[in-house]
Amino acid sequence: MVAVQLDDETVKKVIRQVEFYFSDSNIPRDTFLRNTINESEDGMVSLALICSFSRMRGHLGLGEVKAEDVPEETVEAVAETIKTKSTTLKISEDGKKVGRTTELRKPEEVIEQLDSRTIAASPIEYDTTLEEVETFFNQSTKVTSVRLPRHVADKRIICGTALVEFSSEEDATNILTKKLVFKGAELELKPKKEFDEQRALDEEAESTRRETLANRKNGSQEEEYPKGLIVAFKLKSTSAENDNQVKSGDAKPDSMELETETEKESEPKADAKASSEADEAEEDNKKNNTETKKTSADMYKDNKDVVLREDLKSIFQKFGTVKYIDFKMGEESGYIRFEEAEASQKARAAAVLTEEGGLIVKNYVAILDPVTGDAEKEYWTMLRGQEKSRGNNKGNWSRGGKNNNRGGRQFNGKPNRSRDNNSGGRQNKFQKVAAA
Incomplete structure (x- = not known):
């Protein structure tokens, strides 16, 4: 041999x-x-x-x-x-x-210590090797190990983040204060704990997506709607002056509303039916009084006590494409519909990690909640029903909707957010914020 x-x-x-x-x-x-x-x-x-x-x-x-x-x-x-x-x-x-050569330690005794000296670095290109990442960070301090976690939806590719473990917690802390450029891109550096929290949200969303696809494959119609796209928010004043302005049912006239929606692109095929129905229903809310709405937006864009849809869009689009903003000027709550579930998860994770417990929008903090389960199902069911109703009553709709009641969406999972809470619809459970 x-x-x-x-x-x-x-x-x-x-x-x-x-x-x-x-x-x-x-x-x-x-x-x-x-x-x-x-x-x-x-x-x-x-x-x-x-x-x-x-x-x-x-x-x-x-x-x-x-x-x-x-x-x-x-x-x-x-x-x-x-x-x-x-x-x-x-x-x-x-x-x-x-x-x-040494005894094997118990995992629970080691993991917490390892995590404290590990950081997450992104973006990392899909074809990057462990050796390249290790060599790069070794220029700053001693690297103990490097991991390239796989994408939650496709295990064949890396997720775009590298987990870099250093020889000490002090070294890891020092790295987080540096501005580093890897392969031409400035790296976002954060503790591994933050990565783990986002990873858990991503895995939950992927599990939900797979369940939805399985239901469709098995011929189930009950769950045939997109999941994980919607985030509910409630505006909380950051000043005593605004707190005194909160009044139940205080809404501004239709002329002060600002409709904002990103240019529509076709949604993923798996969700085409629900998305097209929702988009058609929402399109009716955009057709009239364009000049009046633009005037209102210009009037209040610099007023820190008035939240506009454009203000919300500028905050939430940092996390991904915003498909629709369900909010009327003067209200205390609303809903953001993203194009991808990952964006809604990023927004929620970012809100949780802030000292205020939410995202800052002018003089308010937007407290976020996921919309899941029966509430999410009812949201999409309501939009389908709204689109069907518009189709059946074509020609009988004024700007305010049939019988001059403007069709909107109140979300506790209930449709029909009417201007008049005594018009036969269900009462809006949220208060409204005075806009001026």
Whole structure:
């Protein structure tokens, strides 16, 4: 049997990779390897198995090989490399197994410590390698490990964020204060805790999306509407003066409303029916009094005590494309409909992380709540019904809607936000904010 000779570059890669596999950085989150170690009588793992892991196969040029098919000479070469080069790993007497030189710590004792010295960096291009990220951050301080999490909706590509662990919490804190440019893009740096919170929201949205698609595939019509696009908000005054202006049912005339909606593009095919119906219903609210609305917007755009739809749009479009803003000047609450669920999740996450507990809009804080479950379903059902009603009564609608009651949307999941709460519709449960 001819012994395999590993060149210097391969030796470096092999040592770094195997030491990482058995490190405190990896073991707490690597369930498979941790269980394999715990199930072993001596706490050691087959070196052939380690060599069959994807990154090790790449370093060793093994191709798609299983553990039992890893050549013996390759195992011997790796074992000899670890014996002579590593201070944190040990090799069994027969040269076929590898393990830590120190005891395995309990995961719960390690994870919190690791997270405190890990930061999230974005944007990271899809074709970026671990080595590129490590080399970049090593210019500033010692990097312990780098992770490139996969996209929640497509595990074939990275999500655009790198998790970089440093040797100390102090190093991680210092990095967060720097302005760094990676591959021509300025990096957004934040603690790993913030990344984890957003990741949880993304995974929840993806799970909901998959459930919706499954329902459609199984022929279920009950849940056939887009999910996760809507965020409810309530305006909270940041000044005592505004607090004194809150009055129940105090709304401004229609001439003071400002309609704002992004230019419409076709929605994803899976949601085409619900979206087209909603857009047609909302389009009726945009057709008349354009010049009056523009005048109203210009009149109040610099008034910090008057919130316009354009003010809301400027805040929320930072998180993604705003499809529609359901809000009338003078009201205390409303709803934002995004084009993608990810945008609504980003907005909610950003609001939660602020000291005020919401997003600042002029002299107000917009407190956000998700719209889910029955409330979300009723929202879309109401829009479909609204579109159908308009179609059946074509020619009988004035600007104020049928019988001069302007069709809008109150959202506690209930349709018919009328100007006159005694017009037969359900009462609006929110108060309204005086606009002047």
